[in-house]
Amino acid sequence: MHIRDIFKQNPTTFSFEFFPPKTHEAAELLYQSIKKLEPLKPAFVSVTYGAGGSTREMTHEVVLRLKTTTTLDPVAHLTAVCHSEQDICGILQRYAKAGISNILALAGDLPHDMPCYDRSQDAFRYATDLVNYIHQFNDQKLHPDHRGFGIGVAGFPEGHPDTPNRVTDMTHLKQKVDAGADYICTQMFFDNRDFYDFCQRCELIDINVPIVAGIMPILSAASMKRIPQMALGMRYPAKLLRKLLKYQDDDQNIRKIGIDWATQQCHDLLDNHVRGIHFYTLNRAMATVEIYRRLGAADSSELAELSE
Ligand SMILES: Cc1cc2nc3c(=O)[nH]c(=O)nc-3n(C[C@H](O)[C@H](O)[C@H](O)COP(=O)(O)OP(=O)(O)OC[C@H]3O[C@@H](n4cnc5c(N)ncnc54)[C@H](O)[C@@H]3O)c2cc1C
Numbered sequence: 001m002h003i004r005d006i007f008k009q010n011p012t013t014f015s016f017e018f019f020p021p022k023t024h025e026a027a028e029l030l031y032q033s034i035k036k037l038e039p040l041k042p043a044f045v046s047v048t049y050g051a052g053g054s055t056r057e058m059t060h061e062v063v064l065r066l067k068t069t070t071t072l073d074p075v076a077h078l079t080a081v082c083h084s085e086q087d088i089c090g091i092l093q094r095y096a097k098a099g100i101s102n103i104l105a106l107a108g109d110l111p112h113d114m115p116c117y118d119r120s121q122d123a124f125r126y127a128t129d130l131v132n133y134i135h136q137f138n139d140q141k142l143h144p145d146h147r148g149f150g151i152g153v154a155g156f157p158e159g160h161p162d163t164p165n166r167v168t169d170m171t172h173l174k175q176k177v178d179a180g181a182d183y184i185c186t187q188m189f190f191d192n193r194d195f196y197d198f199c200q201r202c203e204l205i206d207i208n209v210p211i212v213a214g215i216m217p218i219l220s221a222a223s224m225k226r227i228p229q230m231a232l233g234m235r236y237p238a239k240l241l242r243k244l245l246k247y248q249d250d251d252q253n254i255r256k257i258g259i260d261w262a263t264q265q266c267h268d269l270l271d272n273h274v275r276g277i278h279f280y281t282l283n284r285a286m287a288t289v290e291i292y293r294r295l296g297a298a299d300s301s302e303l304a305e306l307s308e
Pocket of ligand 1: 047048049050051077078079105106107108109125126127128153154155160161162163168169170172173176185186187188214
């Protein structure tokens with residue numbers, strides 16, 4: 001379903017993010033998790049787009065499998081980095097043919113193993129350029145929906161690390177939305193005040209599309225260390241850090257704190273009528289299922305009622 005229709009039908013959306021698995025075992029784990037998450041009836045799910053060739057194909061495979069074998073509505077992530085216009089056009093054509101409704105358009109980061117890659121070879125430098133191109137593609141009417149693809153973009157409540165000037169960073173976000181994005185999904189954050197302030201700053205510069213809050217529970221000592229590498233620029237608020245540091249490498253307690261914290265964040269977001277919550281699942285079901293259970297909701301429509 002086109003993302004504009006999804007937002008029209010759901011005053012509060014709940015969505016889940018997966019990444020393309022690299023091995024057979026990882027694929028098994030992903031599809032088991034999907035089975036457990038499906039009954040929560042998210043408004044949509046999304047599949048990230050990797051840096052390397054094989055994971056890129058795997059994104060396509062997972063998106064199509066979700067579309068054809070589950071009740072879930074997949075949003076395909078697409079990044080500009082290391083792609084020619086012909087590549088991007090081919091990917092869009094395949095998704096259009098398969099009836100995939102929505103794309104999350106991203107610049108993407110350089111693959112770790114290609115630090116010297118010259119980005120001037122890429123057809124599109126910034127996500128805005130990719131959004132513009134998807135609109136041109138939509139104008140060709142190759143998509144079964146006459147509007148073409150719905151388009152999402154990324155937002156960074158704590159700022160994006162490549163642009164230390166936070167005011168300029170917001171100007172870039174505004175350009176990206178004005179290019180024709182239908183919604184913003186945010187980077188994970190651990191202090192809701194950063195999200196609320198981000199939403200208000202968006203409002204002040206006339207960004208009026210739905211903003212979906214990215215939530216990621218910390219589930220182990222290793223993930224606590226990995227998250228800041230995945231989400232450059234983010235911080236753990238002192239109150240959370242104090243709790244986490246008390247347990248150092250005690251995964252069981254760190255997991256408990258992580259899920260408690262994410263549950264409280266969701267509770268507060270719902271109290272404040274958030275437009276949507278996007279759970280970074282890391283291809284696991286347990287934490288998201290647990291958060292729904294703790295909030296007393298059997299599925300997403302019950303969770304939405306908490307925000308009314
Ligand atoms: C919800 C979400 C999902 C993600 N999914 C993926 C994924 O699937 N695969 C993946 O590889 N990465 C993913 N990322 C990471 C993302 O690709 C990187 O953080 C990337 O560095 C920024 O992407 P962007 O689309 O926000 O880029 P942009 O919007 O292009 O912004 C990147 C930087 O460039 C600056 N900028 C923008 N326009 C201009 C301009 N005209 N002139 C100068 N500077 C400019 C911005 O201020 C910002 O600092 C995701 C991030 C989020 C928040």
